Amino acid sequence: MSFRRGIRGDDFRKALETLAQQDGWWKDVLADPTLIIGIRDEYLNVYWQGQSIFKVSFKGGKVTASTHEKYLLNPDLKDQVSLVEGKFAFGNAEQRMLTRDYEGAETLAKLKRAASPYSGQEKEGVHEIATSNLSVVDVEIAINASGVPGIKRNLPRMDLANFETTATGVDLVFWEAKTLSNPELENGDIVGQLGDYQKVIDLHKTEFDDSYRLVAKNLAEMAEWSNGHRNVAAAISAVAKGAKINVSSANVGLLVYDFTAAQRDRKDKDGKTLSDRVIESLAKVGVGPERIRFKGTTKGLTI
Structure with missing residues (x-):
């Protein structure tokens, strides 16, 4: 049930820094800010629209990369x-x-195009949010919760995590992302889902603090290696330099997107919109309106 993130090994980090100065796939990844670098436990996932087009590890003193065979079509x-x-x-x-x-950036573009059909509206939306908000520190955050009392999912998977600067330090905030058509918004499953997230956050506060402090350092280093192609938010830089991280189960939220104005304003027999009903239901687990964002498109959706 432990949670662990970060590249701790100096040899791995130094090898990545050296590789960043050489023409090749890693330099191209760093130069492409539309790709998300997910920091895992001593390895990386390079994501395009929810698909990991590279898994990057350190074996035998060398940086190694692999991709799923379907992305090579x-x-x-x-x-x-x-x-x-x-x-x-x-x-x-x-x-x-x-x-x-x-064969260079052209090949990277091919891998992205090959991966796109395996995505979907929600994954594409998460990708757009993550790449347009420099405060995002993680995506696809799976936690083994097998055997934890009161949790319905054995592997809760939060979509996004970001840092928010506050008067008392930096808040670590986890977000679930849904399109408006997702039935979990209507049938109430979203309440249990966010409730599960709150339980695992309470169980792993120390591990989250340790992990995301290191992730911040890793992301800041990679931004430096990218020759200006990648940037991190001030909150990430602050944590990398030692700012306090506030980890709390109160800091979970919901992002809802991909809808028209007519869909947004549609009311039920009680005169309530879906947004109204979701806000009411999530109040049961202490998620307030300030942590619930409804926006028709992910373009410009800030967290």
């Missing part, structure tokens, strides 16, 4: 392949079907 394929007597006649197409070599 060439997204530019367009020709027909004939079926002849029960066999597909690939011909010259066979050599074009896979991305076989990393």
Whole structure:
């Protein structure tokens, strides 16, 4: 049930810094701020719209990277392949079907295009929010809660975490993201979901503090290695330099997006909008309106 984040090993960090100065995939990743670098426990995930297109580790004294085979299918394929007597006649197409070599930023763009079909509206929305808010420190935050009393999900997975500067330090805030059409908003499951998050936060306060203090340092270092392509919010810089992190189960919130004005304003027989009903239901677990954001599009949605 432990929670751990951060690249602690000096050798790994130094190897990443050295690699950042060399032409290649890591330098290209750092130069592309539309990619999210998720700091894990002594490894990294590089995300595009919720899909990890690189897993980055340190093995045998070297930085290693891997990707799922499905992302190596060439997204530019367009020709027909004939079926002849029960066999597909690939011909010259066979050599074009896979991305076989990393050849610079063009290859990185191919991997992103190959990964996009595996995403969806909610994942795309989370990605847009994370890349447009420099205070975000993590995405896809899964915590093993197996055996914890009162928690319905064995692996609660929070969508986003960010830092907020306050008078008493920096708040660590966790967010769940939903499109308006998600049935969990209507059927009340969202209440249990955020309630589960609050329970695991209470269980792991010390680990969250330790982990995200190190994550802040890692992200600040990577911004320095990127030659100006990546930036971090002042709150992340402050934590990297030792500012206090406030970890509290009160700091959970909900982001709802992807709807029209007509959908937003639609009322039930009691004259209440979905926003009204969600605010009422989440009050049961102490989540106030200030932690509930409804916006038709993720563009400009700030946290």
